[in-house]
Amino acid sequence: MPEEIKKPKFTKIVDYRPKDVDEVGFKFVGHEISEDGKYINQKLHYDQLYTMRQGSNSKLFIGFIEGKIFGTKCPVCGDKFFPPRINCWNLDCKAAKCDWIELKPKAKVWTWTVAGWSGRSSLKRLPIVLVYAVVDGCKTAIANELLNIKPWDVDFDMPVKIVFKPKKERTGSTSDWHFEPDDGWKPSPMNLEKERIKTLVMPVYDWVKTLK
Numbered sequence: 001m002p003e004e005i006k007k008p009k010f011t012k013i014v015d016y017r018p019k020d021v022d023e024v025g026f027k028f029v030g031h032e033i034s035e036d037g038k039y040i041n042q043k044l045h046y047d048q049l050y051t052m053r054q055g056s057n058s059k060l061f062i063g064f065i066e067g068k069i070f071g072t073k074c075p076v077c078g079d080k081f082f083p084p085r086i087n088c089w090n091l092d093c094k095a096a097k098c099d100w101i102e103l104k105p106k107a108k109v110w111t112w113t114v115a116g117w118s119g120r121s122s123l124k125r126l127p128i129v130l131v132y133a134v135v136d137g138c139k140t141a142i143a144n145e146l147l148n149i150k151p152w153d154v155d156f157d158m159p160v161k162i163v164f165k166p167k168k169e170r171t172g173s174t175s176d177w178h179f180e181p182d183d184g185w186k187p188s189p190m191n192l193e194k195e196r197i198k199t200l201v202m203p204v205y206d207w208v209k210t211l212k
Ligand SMILES: [Zn+2]
Pocket: 074, 075, 076, 077, 078, 079, 088, 089, 090, 093, 096
């Protein structure tokens, strides 16, 4: 039997659109959470105002606001997903509905890239290390920024942790958090490949210093 779906009532409305700013580029400007705390709608300003109704994925985004990482787990095969999948992807599980579970804020780097160019709003933060990381043994990987590391020191499978922004700055999006090397991690010694990346990246630091 399909579970009964009641229309949610959005009662906890939070508005953080900057006053006196008409054009804010790409920015989350507010959200609303339903009375029962189960659903979130997000307001995104990108040239114009969009509302993203997160529906069954709401727990993920409400979790970010609370500083928690929620993924899903298939009750049949036990596979875990972050980003979450609402239904299992294994054919034998016949699209079983996954359960929400809280994950440990720990991950391993699957792959990464170093960005030496970006949109205007991020130019001064270059170079930016972007990683795809596998959180707490999940079967899916999620992209986010890796901070507190020299770009040439990133390694496959290196342990990283999830670090949240202060609560008042969170908007219920993946930019509420980032990755950092896990406690106790030490970079491996320099080698030819690391030297190659360093040679490519150092001019980016020099160029960024010239930006006004
Ligand atoms: Zn499954």
